[in-house]
Amino acid sequence: MSSANTASLNTATHTVAPRRARKGTSERRGGYWWYILPGAIGFLAVVAVPFGMNLWYSLTSFRGVGDPVFIGFENYQRLLGDPLFWASFRHSVVFIVAMAILPTAIGVVVAAVLFNYISPKFGSKVASFLRATYYLPQILPIAVAGVLWKWMYQPQYGIINTTLRDLGLGGLAQNWLGDSDLAIYAVMNVLVWLQIGYTVVVFMAGLSRVDPALYEAAELDGATWFQQFRTITLNQLRPEIAVVLITTSVAALKVFAPIFVLTRGGPGTSTIVPAYFSFSNFFTTTKVGYGAAVASVLALMISVVAVALLRYQTRNSEGFEDGRG
Amino acid sequence: MAVDSLEKPAATVTPPSEPSARRIKRRKRGVSGWVVLTLVAGLGLLMLFPFWIAIINAFKPAPDYIANGPVSLPTELDFSALVDFWGGVDFNRKLLNSVVISGSVALIAVALSLLSAFAIGIGRIRGRVWILALFMLAFTIPQEALVYPLFVLTRDLGLYDTMTGVIVILAVLQSAFGTYMLSSVLGTFPPEVLEAARLDGATRFQVLRLVVLPLTRPTMAVLMTFFFIWTWNDFFLPLVLLPSADNQTVSVALGALSGQYTSDPTALAAASLAGILPALVFFLLFQRTLMRGVNLGAVK
Helix, strand or coil, X not given: CCHHXXXXXXXXXXXXXXXXXXXXXXXXXXXXXXXXXXXXXXXXXXXXXXXXXXXXXXXXXXXXXXXXXXXXXXXXXXXXXXXXXXXXXXXXXXXXXXXXXXXXXXXXXHHHHXXXXXHHHHCHHHHHHHHHHHHHHHHCCHHHHHHHHHHHHCCCCCXXXXXXXXXXXXXXXCCCCCCCCCHHHHHXXXXXXXXXXXXXXXXXXXHHCCCHHHHHHHHHCCCCHHHHHHHHHHHHCHHHHHHHHHHHHHHHHHCCHHHHHHCCCCCCCCCCCHXXXXXXXXXXXXXXXXXXXXXXXXXXXXXHHHHHHHHHHHHHHHHHHHHHC | CHHHHHHCCHHHHCCCCCCHHHHHHHCCCHHHHHXXXXXXXXXXXXXXXXXXXXXXXXXXXXXXXXXXXXXXXXXXXXXXXXXXXXXXXXXXXXXXXXXXXXXXXXXHHHHHHHHHHHHHHHCCCCCHHHHHHHHHHHHHCCCHHHHHHHHHHHHHHCCCCCXXXXXXXXXXXXXXXXXXXXXXXXXXXXXXXXXXXXXXXXXXXXXXXXXXXXXXXXXXXXXXXHHHHHHHHCXXXXXXXXXXXXXXXXXXXXXCCEEEECCCHHHHHHHXXXXXXXXXXXXXXXXXXXXXXXXXXXXX
């Protein structure tokens, strides 16, 4: 799903609040099962059964036609020796930098500047307006963002190269997406552009819950803006930073649409990612069993990150709930 | 509590009233204040820049682009690139497809979420923790790990390349998230209200329809907005499951463009603009809801 979806993971814990056992409800409770039936059937049909089938395919040699032939863990073994597989996960790390680490670093500074500096000096309307401009790329379908940037990166008439030439810097003009050394940076740039809005919005919301007295006290003590940022803002935003880092890392592991639109994994394999790698195994080279193995490994990695998130949140909100009594 | 916390992030849209100490400072903007404002505004312009050049070039005659490049303002307004693109890919059709698919997914997903969350949050059925963990799995799992089986299943069921197939699949996937959200809201639903309804002899379904539904409407509105936009922007499953041009969504139609039109710069600008416009309309309509929704997850 889209990058907006990065907001979606972190909702686990409130639901599992302690329940009081109520007298006489156990009988009544039975009837509630009817209400979960549609969701359960949907889950079985759309998630559980397909995921099981995917696991089964990953243990077979299957080219999309005929019947899958069981070959055990051969696909996985082959995967470990496949340089493409390793390249795709190396690129995942690069995209975690582009989608998680850089946007978080930029977002926390921008949010703090907007909230603690621009808003008091120039009013909250100015800050909200700027926040909206940063957020705007988030609403675009990623495919549209891809077309837009592909056009700007175009070597002959794209805006980046024409501007460089107009400035007399024609020597710096590059075939941004067509050069296998540069393409990954060009894609990273698009992803950072897409993601900043999300982090700014979340961090500004986080700051609104920080007690202003903290800043006022620091100011009385003569702390500079930067000192306040380091000691108060970063500390107070720690939960948001952790959640954002994990959710955006999950999104980075899943990244597909920008790659499909901008580079299709190329030039060569210089921007291939696991999602695109499995997709091309499924539908281009029709090595379905192999693609299924890639997808399964990806699912495993994402689950590990997601469980980390869940544990972090559970720990945090338990503390929170204890505090409330 | 959670019902409150859903409403609370709205406060971040209009930041909290400033304490008086800050109001005094507000007049002291100083040189450094303006420098910082210029910096953040500059970054804002950088973010908007792609939008801006898509707009100015979409209305530029092709010779103008060749002669003056992408930065200059158009010398005359020329809608031909936009009109050509619109007609060339039958963009009305794609818009309609996207509206039908996104609207159906949003409605069905919210309905599914409400039913499941009612059982989990109000009914407190046994094993709800595990059920929720499974639902969480449904929206963390990469779609690549589902796509080939879904392709096979929809083909065998005659749902391949039909909007119905995609609607059902996306509705279920998104309702997993909705169930999560709504369960947490309903799990903290005021018990007195439910008790009172039961004493009045309300059936379970009446409780759902007459008590729970009206009180959770704001949350469901946020969810529905998000489901609509996620579906609108969704790329991977529609790309695989809706191959024919007649069924394509806006996102897929544009994504599939890469490669085409490479020799026609204004056509690409027009295509980008066509993709931006609907998104921009949602943004203007739902800005508050969007911001609130983004925070819904992250702010605890």
